[in-house]
Amino acid sequence: MKILQALIHASSLQKLHELENYSLDLVRSSAKQITEADYSVSGILSEEQLELLKKEGYTLEIELDATDIPAERLQEIYHGNRMESDQGTASADFTADSIRGGYMTVDEIDNTLLQLSRNNPGLVSLITLPNRTWEGRTCRAVKLSAAPQQARIKPAILITGNVHAREWGGSDICINLLTKLVQAYTSRQPIQYGNKSFAYEQIKQALDSVDLIIFPEVNPDGKIYSQENHQKHHSFRDEEAGNGFWWRKNRRPDENGNPMGVDLNRNFDFLWGSTIGTSADKNSLIYLGPAPFSEPESQNIKYLLDTYPQIRFYVDIHSFGEKIMYNWGDDNNQTTDPNQNFKNQQFNGIRGASGKSPQTIKDSYKEYITPQDEKLERELGNRMNAALQAVRGKSYKVEESARLYYTSGTTQDYAYSRHLTDPSKPKIYSYTFEFGQAFVPPYEEMRLIIADLSSALTELTYAVSQINALEPVRTGN
DSSP: OOEEEEEEEESSHHHHHGGGGGTOEEEEEEEEEEETTEEEEEEEEEHHHHHHHHHTTOEEEEEEEOTTHHHHHHTTBOOSOOOOSTTSSOSSOTTTOOTTTOBOOHHHHHHHHHHHHHHOTTTEEEEEOSOOOTTOOOOEEEEEOOOTTOSSOOOEEEEEEOSSTTOTHHHHHHHHHHHHHHHHHHHTOOEEETTEEEOHHHHHHHHHHOEEEEEOOSOHHHHHHHHHOTTOOOOSSGGGTTOGGGOOSOOOBOTTSOBOOOOGGGOSSSSTTSOTTOBSOTTSTTBOOSSTTOSHHHHHHHHHHHHOTTEEEEEEEEESSSEEEESOSSSOEESSOTTSSTTOGGGTTTTTOTTSOHHHHHHHOOEEOOHHHHHHHHHHHHHHHHHHHHHHSOOOEEEESOSSSOOOSOHHHHHHHHHHHOTTSOOOEEEEEEESSSSSOOHHHHHHHHHHHHHHHHHHHHHHHTOOOSOOOOSOO
8 A cells, every 4th residue: 555745735724624634644844824725734645545635625746655665764773872982972973874874773762871871970960760651661861961060050951852753863863962962072072063063162151051951762662663563554544544654652552452552742731632733532643642641751751841940941853844833832822912821711612723714713812922932932943943054054944833733732832831830830941843854754864954953952052051031940950
């Protein structure tokens, strides 16, 4: 059976939203308005789904034949451990590694974190997360913290990868960033990402002023399933959609012990259960789970946010769409009416209401964000994009998450909303990166993407070190 990546064209915004009725594997972050009568979104479709959409009045462009991609990407997985030097830094440059090197496995990522922490005890500390996955795996993060002699507690940036199983490259980006920063700081050398360079003085200022908490492999069960079950393909039947290589969710079992999975990026306690961009159907790719934080993987991210209150910025790395997105995701932003906010139940059923006409959506509700916060998030997003673009000329689109598709229960909006639901919690400015033009790009392209995003995240760290307007860190680890 053929699997196709196709661009789906809809004649109206309402028609675009009606695609949710077909249990499709849509790349919602790729949605765009081309004209007043042309909206598009990418999807991973079977031939049967393709024909159905044509009958329903949609126009389709085949972007690529994805049938053989699982087998091709399997050949680009590296089975080994590239962290073999005495200093605990990468023995191979992850951005310049041979094409035979390829994507990291869960085991290599875990070994890398262990080895970096063992060999750099004054710089890298291991965080063993408390919640084992459904398949019994222990998850780990690391804290990169320099200048421990400083009395003050530094602000921190949390970076997560591989919330979605098939988005393998998120982990590789996290590991590359970590190894590059450790190498540069310990050797007092600059960092070069393509045509973008960071002087050692910039790296030192960044790491002396800002801590990084990096959680590269949020969903190890799902990633292992995606990397080891490539022979399985999409099916038009809902209960089989997304099997194997294309698996998106975690591996939560159903009542019979069969893995059904939960979309971890719909499982956070932000408008959970609102039906905005999510589904209560266990077979859906965007199944929200039985309760907010029902999953050990989402609990682990919450644990980091709770345990390290110095976190002031959060970046969640996904694919694909070539976007840097900031809050909000449940509806479009506005900065003038604080009454229109996610806590106000008066607007339940109105916010993010994709079934309404475009004019009704535009006029009925928009999510409030302060002008200052929106300005800061947009400016830092643009600054990250400038650093990304300097690597090789690639540019990402910087925009709020809610454009044509709305979401709820996401990492990004939950992190930012915490200070609004509980004023004792710090404000966390949050971003989602959607890298590349495929869920799992060819590794030759992925190496370039790794450099792009590592540059952007290094720039964010340096930028945060220059910000004096953050609220003081009161407590921390």
